[in-house]
Amino acid sequence: MFISFEGIEGCGKTTQVELLAQFLSRRGISYMITREPGGTRLGKIIRKMLLDPDHNEMEPLTELFLYAADRAQHIAQVVRPALEARQWLICDRFADATAAYQGYGRGQDLTLIQQLNHWATGGLWPQLSLLLDCPVKIGLDRARKRMMDNSLDGLEDRFEQHSLAFHEKVREGYLKLAAQYPNRFEILDATLGIERVHEQIVILLEPHLTEKS
Numbered sequence: 001m002f003i004s005f006e007g008i009e010g011c012g013k014t015t016q017v018e019l020l021a022q023f024l025s026r027r028g029i030s031y032m033i034t035r036e037p038g039g040t041r042l043g044k045i046i047r048k049m050l051l052d053p054d055h056n057e058m059e060p061l062t063e064l065f066l067y068a069a070d071r072a073q074h075i076a077q078v079v080r081p082a083l084e085a086r087q088w089l090i091c092d093r094f095a096d097a098t099a100a101y102q103g104y105g106r107g108q109d110l111t112l113i114q115q116l117n118h119w120a121t122g123g124l125w126p127q128l129s130l131l132l133d134c135p136v137k138i139g140l141d142r143a144r145k146r147m148m149d150n151s152l153d154g155l156e157d158r159f160e161q162h163s164l165a166f167h168e169k170v171r172e173g174y175l176k177l178a179a180q181y182p183n184r185f186e187i188l189d190a191t192l193g194i195e196r197v198h199e200q201i202v203i204l205l206e207p208h209l210t211e212k213s
């Protein structure tokens with residue numbers, strides 16, 4: 001089973017990934033958690049390059065190719081081997097994020113993004129993509145609070161620094177993707193409490209829980 005979590009900044013996906021992992025452990029299901037960007041050793045270097053607030057001169061096309069490069073490495077080194085080993089794989093963001101952020105957010109060509117995703121993923125897509133949807137203001141307030149709690153001294157990454165309008169476009173983009181691929185996407189209301197969202201995820205996964213992979 002291959003599941004991705006998607007959503008704007010502060011939608012709570014990392015918390016939900018952790019809760020799902022604990023749930024699968026209790027059920028005795030072996031799983032792996034991974035992320036994009038940064039799911040491999042090289043990917044971590046790419047992630048740093050992408051998110052560094054010092055890299056404001058980065059061209060949109062450079063950014064797009066770096067996400068694709070991270071994805072190609074991740075597929076080869078993590079995703080494909082895990083799926084071949086019939087492991088549950090939980091991915092914190094995947095190729096939909098490129099359509100949402102670089103496509104709908106930045107206005108890069110969606111056909112080009114589709115082609116790049118096709119090559120980078122090698123046609124491997126999650127069976128289930130969980131979109132944690134919430135209003136942009138709520139998400140960004142949460143992301144900022146997390147930053148303060150982690151004493152990051154107000155240092156926002158390149159994406160968190162973007163305007164509300166950019167994040168609105170990303171949110172709308174995700175909702176469009178969910179409408180475009182209804183068989184794969186489930187939209188969850190991320191303004192509900194952490195436990196409520198987790199319960200809904202468990203309900204969605206219940207039919208798959210007998211699968212060990």
Ligand code: TMP
Nearest residue numbers: 036037067093094097098101102159160
């Ligand atoms: P994260 O903090 O949720 O791990 O995501 C890192 C940032 O990268 C986040 O702002 C979303 C952005 N991103 C893209 O712009 N395009 C992509 O393809 C991916 C995977 C992430």
